[in-house]
Amino acid sequence: MSKNFSFDQFSKLLPFESIILVYHLVSDNDVKHVKHLFPYRSPKQFEKDLDFLSKHFEFIDWDDFINKKKTSKPSVLLTFDDGYREFYDIISPILLRKGIFAINYINPKFIDNNEMMWRNKASLIVSGIIENKNFQDKMFEWTGNKSKDIISSVLSINFKDKHQLDEIADHLEIDIKNYLKTNPVYLTAEQLQKLKNDGFGIASHGWDHPLYNQLSLIEQLENTQKSLDHMNENHFMIDSFAFPFTDHLVKNQFFDSVFSQNPDLRVTFGAAGLKLDSNEKNIQRIPIEIRNYSVEEVLKNEIIYYQFLKNIKKNMIKRS
Structure with a gap:
């Protein structure tokens, strides 16, 4: 209106x-x-x-x-x-x-x-999960959750639990330090x-x-x-x-x-x-x-x- x-x-x-x-x-x-x-x-x-x-x-x-x-x-x-x-x-x-x-x-x-700031890690991880079928399979084997549920759970991780994002990145072999080096964020x-x-x-x-x-x-x-x-x-x-x-x-x-x-x-x-x-x-x-x-x-x-x-x-x- x-x-x-x-x-x-x-x-x-x-x-x-x-x-x-x-x-x-x-x-x-x-x-x-x-x-x-x-x-x-x-x-x-x-x-x-x-x-x-x-x-x-x-x-x-x-x-x-x-x-x-x-x-x-x-x-x-x-x-x-x-x-x-x-x-x-x-x-x-x-x-x-x-x-x-x-x-x-x-x-x-x-x-x-x-x-990298924790919320940026969450977005980067979700991008990887969406774009990479291998990541989806790895997360399903690890958590038993479907891709949609995995994505929402990653994005809902809060500041107090931000260490979980590093654990997920390590599990998926997402090299955050290398990403920052090749794609400067800040x-x-x-x-x-x-x-x-x-x-x-x-x-x-x-x-x-x-x-x-x-x-x-x-x-x-x-x-x-x-x-x-x-x-x-x-x-x-x-x-x-x-x-x-x-x-x-x-x-x-x-x-x-x-x-x-x-x-x-x-x-x-x-x-x-x-x-x-x-x-x-x-x-x-x-x-x-x-x-x-x-x-x-x-x-x-x-x-x-x-x-x-x-x-x-x-x-x-x-x-x-």
Whole structure:
């Protein structure tokens, strides 16, 4: 139904003067370590997104965002998560050509491709199972499960049980280290410095991309601090942090502690879409890689949903 109405009609209902969008990667390739986790844009689709956003919003940089710069149109801050190498190879040239700033929220543990993030391992393993009949037979002999059940069980392995992914990869003789060597997944330290010199932001996304609601408070703080220390040591941004996956069930005690321990930290980011947060220093971003929706469709749906939640007084994330 939203397709029948222009975005101008929806933008009047936009609840905030500034929105933050989050992407992961852009590619025309068959990215085996990502394809089973979320849909991603082609360069052509990404440029189409940017052209639409330029028409209805004003792109801002980090200083403008923090200083709440007044703009003639609603403003938009562009962010990317996970530090995939496509940001260097594909995304940054497009953004530089268009004069658009973005922040890349990275996990220091995976810089230089010495190790693969657990969810990327899951997608890579599933790609192998789907493409290789021998892998399917091996998994059936090992587990007794059908391919469909095997795939769903691999993708459902959580952070606490991530060692199981290494066991499966070993059983199937999937050489993850060799894959990282021949198909670099993440940005290198050299590329990060080049991106910083080109004017892009580099900031913390947790040390090793954990699911925060599966960590104790102490583990949450240790993981965050380790990543923020890395940012500080490498002269990257230390005034923002973006939760990996979600900030769901993260309590005020975490926010109180992390802001107290890091006086330069200004804001943290979740990714729950258009919502208020009872912790004013935690701001929600809008995930764009949803099914095969255009950025216009994503934003229209977010505005409709926000107005619905507002009407039933559930448009704020409340924390204990």
